Amino acid sequence: xxxxxxxxxxxxxxxxxxxxxxxxxxxxxxxxxxxxxxxxxxxxxxxxxxxxxxxxxxxxxxxxxxxxxxxxxxxxxxxxxxxxxxxxxxxxxxxxxxxxxxxxxxxxxxxxxxxxxxxxxxxxxxxxxxxxxxxxxxxxxxxxxxxxxxxxxxxxxxxxxxxxxxxxxxxxxxxxxxxxxxxxxxxxxxxxxxxxxxxxxxxxxxxxxxxxxxxxxxxxxxxxxxxxxxxxxxxxxxxxxxxxxxxxxxxxxxxxxxxxxxxxxxxxxxxxxxxxxxxxxxxxxxxxxxxxxxxxxxxxxxxxxxxxxxxxxxxxxxxxxxxxxxxxxxxxxxxx
Numbered sequence: 217x218x219x220x221x222x223x224x225x226x227x228x229x230x231x232x233x234x235x236x237x238x239x240x241x242x243x244x245x246x247x248x249x250x251x252x253x254x255x256x257x258x259x260x261x262x263x264x265x266x267x268x269x270x271x272x273x274x275x276x277x278x279x280x281x282x283x284x285x286x287x288x289x290x291x292x293x294x295x296x297x298x299x300x301x302x303x304x305x306x307x308x309x310x311x312x313x314x315x316x317x318x319x320x321x322x323x324x325x326x327x328x329x330x331x332x333x334x335x336x337x338x339x340x341x342x343x344x345x346x347x348x349x350x351x352x353x354x355x356x357x358x359x360x361x362x363x364x365x366x367x368x369x370x371x372x373x374x375x376x377x378x379x380x381x382x383x384x385x386x387x388x389x390x391x392x393x394x395x396x397x398x399x400x401x402x403x404x405x406x407x408x409x410x411x412x413x414x415x416x417x418x419x420x421x422x423x424x425x426x427x428x429x430x431x432x433x434x435x436x437x438x439x440x441x442x443x444x445x446x447x448x449x450x451x452x453x454x455x456x457x458x459x460x461x462x463x464x465x466x467x468x469x470x471x472x473x474x475x476x477x478x479x480x481x482x483x484x485x486x487x488x489x490x491x492x493x494x495x496x497x498x499x500x501x502x503x504x505x506x507x508x509x510x511x512x513x514x515x516x517x518x519x520x521x522x523x524x525x526x527x528x529x530x531x532x533x534x535x536x537x538x539x540x541x542x543x544x545x546x547x548x549x550x551x552x
Contacts, residue, residue, distance in 0.1 A: 217241060217257055225259065228266040229296060230439070236327075237438035238290035239271055242412040247273055247288060250405040251549040256284075258309050260302040268297030270306040274317060277550035281320045281516060284313065288552035291342070291482035291503070293325035303330070311508045321516060322508040327501075334506040337515050341500035343480035343493040347442075347471050354471055355464075362495045366464045369457035373425040376465040378418055379432070382406050385419050388432045392448025394540040397529035402545035406434065406446070420469070422462045424452070431458040435466060441477040442470045463496070 217225070222241045229235040244255040253273050260268035273288035286293035297303040307330065314322035329336065348354045358366060379385065382403060390400040410417050413436065422431040433447030444466055449459050467478055480498055483490040494500065507515050532540065 217244065221259075224266060225257070225269060228269060232269075232296045232298065235269070235296035236292040237416070237436045237441075237443060238287045238292045239269060239296050240413070240438075241271075243271060243287055243290065246405070246408045246412050250402065250408045251289075253288065253552075256313060258306055258313075260297065260306050262302070267299060268295055268302035268306050270295045270310055272310060272313065273552070274319065275550060275552035279547075280550055280552075281512070282318075283321055283323055283516070283552065284310070284317060284319045285323045285552050286310070286325060291325065291340075292327055294327070294330060294506075295324075314508055314510050319510050320512040321510055323516075324506045324508075326504045326506055329504045330506060334508055335515055337505045337507070338502055339484055339517075340482050340503040340505065341485060341490070342482055342503050343498035343500060345478050345480070345498045347467065347476050347478050349471070351468050351471055354467055357497055358464075359495065359497050362460070362497070365457055365460045369461035369464070372456045372458075372461070374430075374456060374458060374461045375423050375425075376462065376469075377421055377423070379421040380410065380419065381421070382410060382419075384421065384429055385432045385434060388421075388429060388450055389434075389446055389448045390541050390544070391450050391537055392453075394535065394537055394544075395451075395533060397532040399532065399544035399547040399551070400541060401548045409434070420462060420466050422449075422453075422458050422465070424456065428452075430456060431462045433462055433466060437475070440475055441479050442466065442475050443479040443481060445481060 225241040229239045241257065244257055247253055248255055253275055256272040258270040258272065259266055271287045271293065272284055274284050275288050276282045295303045295306045297306065310322055310324070324330065327342065348357060355363065386403045386406060393400045416437045417434065418437070419432055419434050421429050423429050431449035431453045433444045436443040436445055444463065447462065453459055470478065480493045482503060483493060490500070
Protein backbone atom coordinates (compact mmCIF):
# COMPACT_ATOMS: atom_id res chain seq x y z
CA UNK A 217 0.00 0.00 0.00
CA UNK A 218 1.20 3.47 -0.86
CA UNK A 219 1.19 6.23 1.74
CA UNK A 220 -1.87 7.84 0.14
CA UNK A 221 -3.71 4.52 0.27
CA UNK A 222 -2.88 4.09 3.97
CA UNK A 223 -4.21 7.55 4.83
CA UNK A 224 -7.38 7.02 2.80
CA UNK A 225 -7.90 3.55 4.27
CA UNK A 226 -7.61 4.78 7.87
CA UNK A 227 -9.89 7.75 7.22
CA UNK A 228 -12.52 5.34 5.97
CA UNK A 229 -12.04 3.00 8.94
CA UNK A 230 -12.35 5.88 11.38
CA UNK A 231 -15.71 6.86 9.91
CA UNK A 232 -17.21 3.45 9.14
CA UNK A 233 -19.55 2.17 11.86
CA UNK A 234 -18.69 -1.47 11.11
CA UNK A 235 -14.92 -0.97 11.39
CA UNK A 236 -12.77 -1.72 14.42
CA UNK A 237 -9.26 -0.98 15.62
CA UNK A 238 -8.23 -4.22 13.92
CA UNK A 239 -9.20 -2.85 10.53
CA UNK A 240 -6.55 -0.14 10.74
CA UNK A 241 -3.92 -0.21 8.00
CA UNK A 242 -1.07 -0.35 10.52
CA UNK A 243 -1.70 -4.02 11.17
CA UNK A 244 -0.29 -4.79 7.74
CA UNK A 245 3.09 -3.32 8.70
CA UNK A 246 3.03 -4.85 12.19
CA UNK A 247 2.28 -8.39 11.05
CA UNK A 248 4.55 -8.39 8.00
CA UNK A 249 7.54 -6.99 9.92
CA UNK A 250 7.00 -8.97 13.13
CA UNK A 251 6.11 -12.36 11.66
CA UNK A 252 6.85 -12.24 7.93
CA UNK A 253 3.33 -13.25 6.88
CA UNK A 254 1.84 -12.02 3.62
CA UNK A 255 -0.98 -9.49 4.07
CA UNK A 256 -3.63 -8.71 1.47
CA UNK A 257 -5.64 -5.52 1.93
CA UNK A 258 -8.73 -5.47 -0.29
CA UNK A 259 -10.54 -2.20 -0.98
CA UNK A 260 -13.84 -1.49 -2.74
CA UNK A 261 -14.28 1.87 -4.47
CA UNK A 262 -17.20 3.57 -6.16
CA UNK A 263 -16.72 6.80 -8.10
CA UNK A 264 -13.14 6.99 -6.73
CA UNK A 265 -14.43 6.83 -3.16
CA UNK A 266 -13.75 3.97 -0.72
CA UNK A 267 -16.94 2.12 0.19
CA UNK A 268 -15.46 -0.95 1.85
CA UNK A 269 -12.26 -2.56 3.16
CA UNK A 270 -11.20 -6.08 4.09
CA UNK A 271 -7.80 -6.82 5.73
CA UNK A 272 -6.51 -10.37 5.22
CA UNK A 273 -3.39 -12.27 6.22
CA UNK A 274 -2.09 -15.67 5.20
CA UNK A 275 -0.76 -17.92 7.99
CA UNK A 276 1.04 -21.12 6.99
CA UNK A 277 2.02 -23.69 9.60
CA UNK A 278 2.93 -27.36 9.59
CA UNK A 279 0.97 -27.86 12.84
CA UNK A 280 -1.96 -25.47 12.41
CA UNK A 281 -2.57 -25.49 8.68
CA UNK A 282 -2.69 -22.94 5.87
CA UNK A 283 -5.29 -20.20 6.32
CA UNK A 284 -6.35 -16.80 5.05
CA UNK A 285 -7.63 -14.80 8.03
CA UNK A 286 -9.31 -11.46 8.64
CA UNK A 287 -7.58 -10.35 10.72
CA UNK A 288 -4.75 -12.59 12.04
CA UNK A 289 -3.62 -11.94 15.63
CA UNK A 290 -6.78 -9.85 16.08
CA UNK A 291 -10.13 -10.70 17.64
CA UNK A 292 -12.28 -8.83 15.09
CA UNK A 293 -12.15 -8.62 11.32
CA UNK A 294 -14.27 -9.11 8.26
CA UNK A 295 -15.66 -6.55 5.84
CA UNK A 296 -16.21 -2.96 6.91
CA UNK A 297 -18.42 -1.38 4.26
CA UNK A 298 -21.00 1.34 3.70
CA UNK A 299 -23.48 -0.90 1.88
CA UNK A 300 -24.39 -4.51 1.16
CA UNK A 301 -23.17 -4.43 -2.47
CA UNK A 302 -19.64 -3.47 -1.44
CA UNK A 303 -19.71 -6.00 1.39
CA UNK A 304 -20.71 -8.86 -0.88
CA UNK A 305 -18.12 -7.89 -3.49
CA UNK A 306 -15.32 -7.94 -0.91
CA UNK A 307 -16.45 -11.26 0.55
CA UNK A 308 -16.46 -12.80 -2.92
CA UNK A 309 -13.02 -11.32 -3.64
CA UNK A 310 -11.72 -12.86 -0.40
CA UNK A 311 -13.19 -16.26 -1.31
CA UNK A 312 -11.61 -16.03 -4.77
CA UNK A 313 -8.24 -15.15 -3.23
CA UNK A 314 -8.49 -18.11 -0.84
CA UNK A 315 -9.22 -20.39 -3.80
CA UNK A 316 -6.33 -18.96 -5.83
CA UNK A 317 -3.90 -19.38 -2.92
CA UNK A 318 -5.20 -22.93 -2.34
CA UNK A 319 -5.36 -22.42 1.42
CA UNK A 320 -7.21 -24.82 3.69
CA UNK A 321 -9.81 -22.23 4.58
CA UNK A 322 -10.73 -18.56 4.79
CA UNK A 323 -11.61 -17.37 8.32
CA UNK A 324 -13.54 -14.11 8.69
CA UNK A 325 -13.73 -12.83 12.27
CA UNK A 326 -17.06 -11.04 12.13
CA UNK A 327 -18.76 -9.49 15.11
CA UNK A 328 -22.11 -10.25 13.43
CA UNK A 329 -23.17 -12.94 10.91
CA UNK A 330 -22.43 -11.94 7.35
CA UNK A 331 -22.51 -14.48 4.53
CA UNK A 332 -25.32 -16.91 5.36
CA UNK A 333 -23.89 -19.59 3.09
CA UNK A 334 -20.66 -19.87 5.12
CA UNK A 335 -20.51 -22.05 8.26
CA UNK A 336 -20.14 -20.31 11.62
CA UNK A 337 -18.03 -21.14 14.68
CA UNK A 338 -19.66 -20.00 17.92
CA UNK A 339 -16.75 -20.72 20.27
CA UNK A 340 -15.97 -17.09 21.11
CA UNK A 341 -17.77 -14.16 22.70
CA UNK A 342 -16.86 -10.52 23.22
CA UNK A 343 -17.44 -8.39 26.30
CA UNK A 344 -18.21 -4.69 25.84
CA UNK A 345 -19.78 -2.28 28.29
CA UNK A 346 -20.40 1.49 28.39
CA UNK A 347 -18.21 3.44 30.80
CA UNK A 348 -20.30 5.65 33.09
CA UNK A 349 -19.52 9.35 33.29
CA UNK A 350 -18.31 9.29 36.89
CA UNK A 351 -15.74 7.09 38.62
CA UNK A 352 -18.13 6.33 41.48
CA UNK A 353 -20.83 5.14 39.05
CA UNK A 354 -18.37 2.73 37.48
CA UNK A 355 -17.37 1.33 40.84
CA UNK A 356 -21.00 0.78 41.84
CA UNK A 357 -21.73 -0.88 38.48
CA UNK A 358 -19.30 -3.70 39.35
CA UNK A 359 -21.16 -6.64 40.98
CA UNK A 360 -20.78 -6.73 44.76
CA UNK A 361 -18.39 -9.69 45.03
CA UNK A 362 -16.03 -8.36 42.37
CA UNK A 363 -16.31 -4.84 43.77
CA UNK A 364 -15.05 -6.21 47.10
CA UNK A 365 -12.03 -7.67 45.27
CA UNK A 366 -11.28 -4.31 43.67
CA UNK A 367 -11.53 -2.48 46.98
CA UNK A 368 -9.31 -5.10 48.60
CA UNK A 369 -6.75 -4.52 45.85
CA UNK A 370 -6.87 -0.74 46.34
CA UNK A 371 -5.88 -1.27 50.00
CA UNK A 372 -2.73 -3.18 48.98
CA UNK A 373 -0.80 0.08 48.42
CA UNK A 374 -0.51 -0.66 44.73
CA UNK A 375 0.12 2.09 42.20
CA UNK A 376 -0.44 2.29 38.46
CA UNK A 377 1.41 4.24 35.82
CA UNK A 378 1.39 4.68 32.06
CA UNK A 379 4.58 3.21 30.64
CA UNK A 380 6.52 2.78 27.42
CA UNK A 381 8.87 0.14 28.84
CA UNK A 382 8.33 -2.80 26.47
CA UNK A 383 11.06 -4.86 28.15
CA UNK A 384 9.37 -4.68 31.55
CA UNK A 385 5.97 -5.36 30.05
CA UNK A 386 7.28 -8.39 28.17
CA UNK A 387 8.88 -9.84 31.33
CA UNK A 388 5.52 -9.73 33.09
CA UNK A 389 3.45 -10.87 30.13
CA UNK A 390 5.76 -13.76 29.26
CA UNK A 391 5.53 -15.17 32.80
CA UNK A 392 1.75 -14.86 32.76
CA UNK A 393 1.19 -16.67 29.45
CA UNK A 394 3.75 -19.36 30.32
CA UNK A 395 1.69 -20.11 33.43
CA UNK A 396 -1.36 -20.47 31.20
CA UNK A 397 0.47 -22.88 28.89
CA UNK A 398 0.51 -20.44 26.00
CA UNK A 399 3.54 -19.54 23.83
CA UNK A 400 4.56 -15.90 24.15
CA UNK A 401 5.02 -13.50 21.26
CA UNK A 402 8.44 -12.13 20.41
CA UNK A 403 9.24 -8.82 22.05
CA UNK A 404 9.68 -7.19 18.66
CA UNK A 405 5.94 -7.65 18.01
CA UNK A 406 5.04 -5.45 20.98
CA UNK A 407 7.67 -2.92 19.95
CA UNK A 408 6.12 -2.82 16.48
CA UNK A 409 2.64 -2.29 17.93
CA UNK A 410 3.84 0.69 19.94
CA UNK A 411 5.88 2.09 17.07
CA UNK A 412 3.08 1.85 14.51
CA UNK A 413 0.07 2.82 16.64
CA UNK A 414 1.88 5.25 18.95
CA UNK A 415 -0.62 7.09 21.19
CA UNK A 416 -3.36 4.60 20.29
CA UNK A 417 -1.31 1.91 22.08
CA UNK A 418 -0.45 2.27 25.76
CA UNK A 419 0.90 0.16 28.61
CA UNK A 420 -0.47 0.42 32.15
CA UNK A 421 1.88 -1.06 34.76
CA UNK A 422 0.98 -1.92 38.36
CA UNK A 423 3.65 -1.70 41.06
CA UNK A 424 3.88 -2.69 44.71
CA UNK A 425 4.78 -0.06 47.30
CA UNK A 426 8.46 -0.99 46.86
CA UNK A 427 8.29 -0.22 43.12
CA UNK A 428 8.33 -3.82 41.87
CA UNK A 429 6.13 -4.30 38.78
CA UNK A 430 3.62 -7.14 39.28
CA UNK A 431 1.08 -6.67 36.47
CA UNK A 432 0.78 -4.87 33.14
CA UNK A 433 -1.65 -4.51 30.27
CA UNK A 434 -1.19 -3.18 26.74
CA UNK A 435 -4.37 -1.46 25.55
CA UNK A 436 -5.54 -0.06 22.23
CA UNK A 437 -7.64 3.06 21.79
CA UNK A 438 -10.12 3.54 18.95
CA UNK A 439 -12.69 6.31 18.73
CA UNK A 440 -14.34 6.37 22.18
CA UNK A 441 -13.21 2.85 23.12
CA UNK A 442 -10.44 1.32 25.19
CA UNK A 443 -9.45 -2.28 24.45
CA UNK A 444 -7.21 -3.96 27.07
CA UNK A 445 -5.62 -6.54 24.78
CA UNK A 446 -2.44 -8.10 26.18
CA UNK A 447 -2.42 -8.29 29.95
CA UNK A 448 -1.03 -10.42 32.72
CA UNK A 449 0.60 -10.61 36.11
CA UNK A 450 3.52 -12.28 37.86
CA UNK A 451 3.14 -14.97 40.51
CA UNK A 452 2.83 -12.17 43.09
CA UNK A 453 -0.13 -10.59 41.32
CA UNK A 454 -2.74 -13.08 42.54
CA UNK A 455 -2.09 -12.62 46.27
CA UNK A 456 -2.16 -8.84 45.81
CA UNK A 457 -5.28 -8.87 43.57
CA UNK A 458 -3.11 -6.86 41.20
CA UNK A 459 -5.05 -7.84 38.07
CA UNK A 460 -8.30 -6.59 39.61
CA UNK A 461 -6.55 -3.35 40.52
CA UNK A 462 -5.06 -3.05 37.04
CA UNK A 463 -8.34 -3.31 35.17
CA UNK A 464 -10.08 -1.00 37.62
CA UNK A 465 -7.34 1.59 37.17
CA UNK A 466 -7.66 1.31 33.40
CA UNK A 467 -11.42 1.80 33.63
CA UNK A 468 -11.00 4.71 36.05
CA UNK A 469 -8.39 6.45 33.88
CA UNK A 470 -10.52 5.88 30.77
CA UNK A 471 -13.54 7.39 32.50
CA UNK A 472 -11.54 10.45 33.49
CA UNK A 473 -10.27 10.79 29.90
CA UNK A 474 -13.82 10.77 28.51
CA UNK A 475 -13.64 7.32 26.92
CA UNK A 476 -17.10 5.80 26.80
CA UNK A 477 -16.70 2.08 25.97
CA UNK A 478 -14.64 -0.61 27.73
CA UNK A 479 -14.04 -3.54 25.38
CA UNK A 480 -12.79 -6.48 27.43
CA UNK A 481 -12.17 -8.41 24.23
CA UNK A 482 -12.61 -12.03 23.26
CA UNK A 483 -12.95 -15.09 25.46
CA UNK A 484 -13.72 -18.73 24.83
CA UNK A 485 -17.02 -19.99 26.20
CA UNK A 486 -16.48 -21.62 29.57
CA UNK A 487 -12.90 -20.39 29.99
CA UNK A 488 -11.40 -18.72 33.06
CA UNK A 489 -11.26 -15.34 31.33
CA UNK A 490 -14.93 -15.73 30.38
CA UNK A 491 -15.87 -16.13 34.05
CA UNK A 492 -13.56 -13.29 35.13
CA UNK A 493 -15.20 -10.82 32.74
CA UNK A 494 -18.72 -11.90 33.66
CA UNK A 495 -17.81 -11.28 37.30
CA UNK A 496 -17.20 -7.65 36.35
CA UNK A 497 -20.79 -7.32 35.16
CA UNK A 498 -20.05 -7.63 31.44
CA UNK A 499 -22.50 -9.62 29.32
CA UNK A 500 -21.13 -11.92 26.58
CA UNK A 501 -22.01 -11.30 22.95
CA UNK A 502 -21.43 -14.04 20.39
CA UNK A 503 -18.68 -13.53 17.83
CA UNK A 504 -19.64 -15.07 14.50
CA UNK A 505 -16.45 -16.34 12.96
CA UNK A 506 -17.35 -17.58 9.47
CA UNK A 507 -15.52 -19.87 7.06
CA UNK A 508 -15.13 -20.46 3.38
CA UNK A 509 -13.68 -23.97 3.21
CA UNK A 510 -11.23 -24.62 0.38
CA UNK A 511 -9.17 -27.74 1.11
CA UNK A 512 -10.49 -28.26 4.64
CA UNK A 513 -13.55 -30.49 5.07
CA UNK A 514 -14.58 -29.07 8.45
CA UNK A 515 -14.27 -25.87 10.47
CA UNK A 516 -10.80 -25.93 12.08
CA UNK A 517 -10.28 -26.10 15.84
CA UNK A 518 -6.84 -24.82 16.79
CA UNK A 519 -7.93 -23.70 20.26
CA UNK A 520 -5.68 -24.69 23.19
CA UNK A 521 -8.73 -26.25 24.84
CA UNK A 522 -8.85 -28.76 22.00
CA UNK A 523 -7.86 -32.13 23.57
CA UNK A 524 -5.41 -32.52 20.67
CA UNK A 525 -3.24 -29.75 22.19
CA UNK A 526 -3.84 -30.48 25.88
CA UNK A 527 -0.55 -32.34 26.40
CA UNK A 528 1.35 -29.49 24.75
CA UNK A 529 -0.33 -26.91 27.02
CA UNK A 530 0.46 -28.89 30.18
CA UNK A 531 4.07 -29.43 29.11
CA UNK A 532 4.48 -25.74 28.31
CA UNK A 533 3.53 -24.75 31.86
CA UNK A 534 6.51 -26.72 33.16
CA UNK A 535 9.08 -24.91 31.02
CA UNK A 536 11.40 -22.36 32.56
CA UNK A 537 10.66 -18.75 31.61
CA UNK A 538 13.93 -18.60 29.66
CA UNK A 539 13.12 -21.68 27.61
CA UNK A 540 9.52 -20.59 27.05
CA UNK A 541 10.71 -17.20 25.78
CA UNK A 542 13.09 -18.85 23.33
CA UNK A 543 10.63 -21.41 21.96
CA UNK A 544 7.42 -19.39 22.30
CA UNK A 545 7.87 -16.96 19.40
CA UNK A 546 8.53 -19.83 16.98
CA UNK A 547 5.05 -21.22 17.72
CA UNK A 548 2.99 -18.10 18.49
CA UNK A 549 3.93 -16.48 15.17
CA UNK A 550 2.07 -19.31 13.40
CA UNK A 551 -1.10 -19.21 15.51
CA UNK A 552 -2.69 -16.17 13.90
